[in-house]
Amino acid sequence: MRYFIELSYFGKAYHGWQNQPSAVSVQEVLESKLSMVLREKIDIVGAGRTDAGVHALQMFAHFDHDQQLDTAQLKYKLNSMLPKDIAVANIFEVRQDAHARFDAVSRSYEYHIVLEKDAFSHDFAWLVKLPLDVKKMNQAADILKEYTNFKSFSRSRTDVKTYNCRIDHAEWRKDGNRLIFHITADRFLRNMVRAIVGTLTNIGQGKYSVDRLKEIIESEDRGKAGASVPAHGLYLSRIVYPENIMKE
Structure with a gap:
């Protein structure tokens, strides 16, 4: 059984x-x-x-x-x-x-950022001190859904057979002093979410334009994307299965 x-x-x-x-x-x-x-x-x-x-x-x-x-x-x-x-x-x-x-039909992750120093969040969220343009970050997050090949956000040395993923949802939401990135896809590559967040925060800080995200994705070059953000802000938040997996 x-x-x-x-x-x-x-x-x-x-x-x-x-x-x-x-x-x-x-x-x-x-x-x-x-x-x-x-x-x-x-x-x-x-x-x-x-x-x-x-x-x-x-x-x-x-x-x-x-x-x-x-x-x-x-x-x-x-x-x-x-x-x-x-x-x-x-x-x-x-x-x-x-x-x-x-x-598994889909997987969802959250990435948590705190915008001011918080004594109780240092193990649970990444502190970002520079201002972030959330509107531009969400414009860029929408672009992710237009693509399927995410080699630019994958760990370089990996044994995957394909870099294709279907992103169904990608959005930043602000909650007081906390900024949370929500992303859902059919599958994720190793390090993918942390690399995406690093790239989107670069856009939010004005280091990259929104349109540069397209160039990064189409390059299929990990070196062109942003650095991976710290692991302690990342949460695997939900996994969805078809109803028919249950024993009848």
């Missing part, structure tokens, strides 16, 4: 989601505690990867087990054993062929 785990985590203490040979990952910790509870080695498959220091408001992973599980009890036991920066929200049975990564 296959089960999905819905969870969230604060990424500061972890070298990303995926298992690493010499650093602690969220996947490693979750697999360890799940294996202890079920008293056998359990491997989990995540919906994707988040880089070191990136947070997740919603993440999914799947695992297989040959027995019917009391998912409410399993959730309770896992949360009692997991560190305080990882929380399980739900565990539910799905179709045997459901896949946490490949069946």
Whole structure:
């Protein structure tokens, strides 16, 4: 039987989601505690990867087990054993062929910026001291939806077969002292959101024109885009699946 785990985590203490040979990952910790509870080695498959220091408001992973599980009890036991920066929200049975990564229809991220020094946000948002023109940043964000090849925003050394992504939504919203970038796509490349945010903030600070974004995308050259912004402002915020993944 296959089960999905819905969870969230604060990424500061972890070298990303995926298992690493010499650093602690969220996947490693979750697999360890799940294996202890079920008293056998359990491997989990995540919906994707988040880089070191990136947070997740919603993440999914799947695992297989040959027995019917009391998912409410399993959730309770896992949360009692997991560190305080990882929380399980739900565990539910799905179709045997459901896949946490490949069946995801869309993924959404948020990037949080604070515009003034805030003693309580240094681990949760990036402090930007220079003024930002949010109108120009949103004009540029709209341009992203006109393209599908985002090689200019991808980590240089990567093993992906395609740089194509379909961006469905990209928008900056201001909330008091905080500026939040919302972006939704069918898939994301490694480092893509942080590189996009770095480029859009350059536009907001007047370093680039809005139209230069088109030149950057069409160049397919990572060196022409803005620098990647700090990881601690980035949140994986939502993953959407088709309704038919649930076991009937």
